[in-house]
Amino acid sequence: MIIAVDGPTASGKGTIAKALAAHFGLPHLDTGLLYRAVGRQVFLDGGDPDDAGDALAACAFPAGLFADPHLRDEATGGLASRVSIHPVVRTALFDRQRIFATQPGGAVLDGRDIGTVIAPEADVKFFITASVEARAERRFREMRDRGSDSTLEEIAENLRRRDERDSQRAVAPLVPAADALVIDTSALGREEAISAAIKAVEISRPSSQPEVTPD
Helix, strand or coil, X not given: CEEEEXXXXXXXXXXXXXXXXHHHCCCEEECHHHHHHHHHHHHHHCCCCCCHHHHHHHCCCCXXXXXXXXXXXXXXXXXXHHHCCCHHHHHHHHHHHHHHHCCCCCEEEEECCHXXXXXXXXXXXXXXXXXXXXXXXXXXXXXXXCCCCCCHHHHHHHHHHXXXXXXXXCCCCCCCXXXXXXXXXXXXXXXXXXXXXXXXXXXXXXXXXXXXXXX
């Protein structure tokens, strides 16, 4: 069973994806970390994230970069959004994501184009969303706990810019798959959102359908 979980930053898609993976015993991949690693590597290389050549070169980042504490920073998130615009970057990372998605037994992947590009054949597709205000408040608390001095207003503006870039890019824009289940987490608590997603999977997956026997 393949479960695709898409949505904008701080919508709760990562939390929901991890919970689904744990509940159904499936491996999980946060595909956004791949783009964050590319963005971070561009920075470390002294390159330009808006330059396709610099961004493509950064796709060869070492595996150890996933342990970089700056990978979750707001600045790195902005770089990830910028490098993800380049078609050559998306192509370079496509195979890695497809291999993970199509492994025996299935998987859970979260990102921005899982249900539309990476695994359009996914058994269950989600699009997790929330208002900018709710997402900014969540990210502000998260960053504050990490010692960041970013203000709520700065974070909200950064989210708006990223949403615009991600939804308007020419290749693999951030849009719900036509058959995605949309969950708005603006007014939902963590457990409520997870419970709603688990219930949706249990209803949607083929094995949950009742067996019909002939009379």
